Amino acid sequence: MSADNYSEENSIRLTGRLVLRTFGQRSKSEHLGVYLVTDQGDYLIRPAGANPFMNNPLMKLAGKTITAEGYIVDYVFLARSWKEGEEDPRPDAAI
Structure with missing residues (x-):
């Protein structure tokens, strides 16, 4: 399924902290990935339409x-x- 097939109706909003973690550990694809850590789960995050290899x-x-x-x-x-x-x-939370 192509990511281009998604419309505004499929959009969701998530709030969370961005963390760096190793993705694809012990594989040829291993690299440092950006994850969005939320109450709903952790997701590898990248801008829509961006080249995943950049x-x-x-x-x-x-x-x-x-x-x-x-x-x-x-x-x-x-x-x-x-x-x-x-x-x-x-x-x-103020100090």
């Missing part, structure tokens, strides 16, 4: 919380848009 622009946001809109194909969340969020959105 550097992921979300890598520079590792450690940050984002809200992303897009769709899931297998284990990959293809983000159409994303917005950086607060480190800890709880109001009582």
Whole structure:
């Protein structure tokens, strides 16, 4: 199934923290991947329409919380848009 077949109706919004993890460990495809860690699960994330073999622009946001809109194909969340969020959105988290 092609990712191009997804429409706005299939879009979902997820909020989570971006973390770097090894993808495809002990295989020829092994590389450092960007994962969106959410309450619903962990997803390899990349921009929709981006070349999966090029550097992921979300890598520079590792450690940050984002809200992303897009769709899931297998284990990959293809983000159409994303917005950086607060480190800890709880109001009582102030130091």
